[in-house]
Amino acid sequence: MESILMSCEKISIKVVEKLIIQNISLAVNKNQIVGLLGPNGAGKTTTINILTGLVRKDEGHTLIFGNDTVKDYRLTRKQVGISAQEFTQDWFFPLEKLLIFQAGYYGIKKEDVMERVEYLLERLGLNEKRNARIRQLSGGMKRRFQIAKALIHDPKILILDEPTAGVDVELRHELWGYFKDLHKEGKTILLTTHYIEEAEMLCDKVAIIDSGKVIAKDTPNGLIGKDSLSGITVSLSEPFNVSENILEKYTYTLDDKRLHFTTKDPEGDMPQIIRLLSQSGAHIQRIETDKASLEDVFLKLTGKGIN
Numbered sequence: 001m002e003s004i005l006m007s008c009e010k011i012s013i014k015v016v017e018k019l020i021i022q023n024i025s026l027a028v029n030k031n032q033i034v035g036l037l038g039p040n041g042a043g044k045t046t047t048i049n050i051l052t053g054l055v056r057k058d059e060g061h062t063l064i065f066g067n068d069t070v071k072d073y074r075l076t077r078k079q080v081g082i083s084a085q086e087f088t089q090d091w092f093f094p095l096e097k098l099l100i101f102q103a104g105y106y107g108i109k110k111e112d113v114m115e116r117v118e119y120l121l122e123r124l125g126l127n128e129k130r131n132a133r134i135r136q137l138s139g140g141m142k143r144r145f146q147i148a149k150a151l152i153h154d155p156k157i158l159i160l161d162e163p164t165a166g167v168d169v170e171l172r173h174e175l176w177g178y179f180k181d182l183h184k185e186g187k188t189i190l191l192t193t194h195y196i197e198e199a200e201m202l203c204d205k206v207a208i209i210d211s212g213k214v215i216a217k218d219t220p221n222g223l224i225g226k227d228s229l230s231g232i233t234v235s236l237s238e239p240f241n242v243s244e245n246i247l248e249k250y251t252y253t254l255d256d257k258r259l260h261f262t263t264k265d266p267e268g269d270m271p272q273i274i275r276l277l278s279q280s281g282a283h284i285q286r287i288e289t290d291k292a293s294l295e296d297v298f299l300k301l302t303g304k305g306i307n
Contacts, residue, residue, distance in 0.1 A: 003030050004063075005188050006080075006157055011050055011060030021046055022212040023060070028157070033179070033189040035199040037294075038209035039302060044192040045085055047209070048161055051190075052082055064157065078106060081150035085161040085192075087142055089134045095145055096121070096130045099152050106153040113152070120148040123178070140167040143175070151182075158182065160191045164198065176201060196295040206294070210302045223297045225264050231290040232261040232270055237283040246280050247273070257285075266291055 006028040013021045021043050028034045036044045049055040051062050053073050062069040064076040089098055096117060103113040121127045124144040129137060137145065143163060150158060160179070164172045172195075179202055183189060193199055199206050200220050207217035216223055236257040250273065252261040259277075263269045266289045277284060 004028065005030050006051065006064050006190065008047070008051060008062045009060055011047070011057045011062060013046065013050065013055065014058050020212050021050070021057070024209070024212070024214050026207055026214065026217070028188060028190055029205075031183065031186055031188055032204045033183055033191060033202050035203035035206045036190070036192040036209055037196070037199055037206055037298060038192075040194075042209045043212040044209055045161055046212075048082070048159055048190070048192065052080060052159065053077060078153070079155055080157045080159060081153065081155035082159040083143075083146040083150040083161060083163050085165065087134065087146070089145070089149070091134050094131045094133060095126060095148075098134075098145075099148060102149050103152045108153060116152060116154065120151060124148050125174075140171045143167055143171075147175070147178075156186075157188045157190065160189060162192055162194065164193070164195065172198075196293070196298060200294050208298060208301055215301055216297070220294050224292050224294060229262045229264060230266045230292045232263060232266050232273060233288045233290070234259040234261070234273065234277065234284060235286040235288075237285040240277075240280075240282045246276050 004027045007026065009025050010023045011021055011025075012019060012023055024043070024047055026034075026036075026047070036047065038044050046055060050057045051064070051069060053069055053076075064079055067076050069076045090101075093101070099117045099120065100110055100113060103116070104110075108116075121130050124147060126141065126144055126148060129141060134142065134145070143166070147160070147163060150160075163179075164175055167175070176198065179189065179191075183202075189202075191199070191202065203220060205217065206220055206223060207214050208223075209215070216226075218226065236259070239257055250261050250263070250269070252259050261269065261273060270287065270289070274284065274287070
């Protein structure tokens with residue numbers, strides 16, 4: 001197993017006698033993309049803010065590279081870049097200056113950071129806006145700048161809090177491609193998102209948070225396999241009396257000329273089902289699969305929509 005770069009163990013926070021975060025435990029391994037999914041107000045951003053020292057926890061332990069985020073805050077914060085959900089930039093300076101200032105917070109001298117600034121402005125499509133102020137940018141451009149700012153000191157861990165919120169579909173896919181490139185380059189990423197598709201496409205591991213608790217965590221496929229059922233529908237050319245012995249290991253319903261099977265592994269079960277039906281003399285006309293998704297799992301576990 002890869003070494004753990006970031007972890008939190010049984011962290012909790014109480015606000016006005018109400019538990020907002022309740023004993024959340026999470027580990028982010030080296031070169032993983034880990035996603036946090038949850039409805040609005042579930043505790044995703046609060047968890048990130050605790051990990052990065054922006055919010056004080058009431059109990060628990062948070063570690064980055066094995067170092068306590070409170071006791072060793074200077075060391076741990078250098079290892080992390082965060083693209084926050086909210087825009088917090090100075091409105092009066094151009095983008096290039098803001099990136100240089102951000103690098104200065106990490107002790108990087110101007111003469112050493114210009115190559116990095118040039119790279120990020122070019123890579124994130126901000127080169128033509130380098131002298132623009134934040135208020136002059138579109139929502140998508142602001143998101144790009146948030147990411148550039150998070151990466152200016154070349155951190156080993158990148159935290160993305162709703163990085164594609166409010167951007168158009170084209171830019172969203174561009175950013176997904178960039179995140180994949182960062183992952184290939186060795187970056188470890190912790191991602192919160194309201195887009196199920198984003199988590200399915202990018203994440204090696206997903207944790208679902210609801211009401212301040214982690215209620216499930218696994219790979220996307222692992223969660224789908226454990227907590228949701230897919231379907232196989234077999235349409236026959238004529239009615240067929242199914243012998244109970246033939247399909248006894250499967251859960252199915254029969255409606256005249258249609259058989260519908262519920263299964264956790266449609267690809268694995270389909271060949272066997274076809275073989276058994278064919279051997280029994282059934283005339284198969286059409287086969288359809290309805291594979292469960294991460295959204296199905298989310299709805300089942302939380303009973304809520306992602307938004």
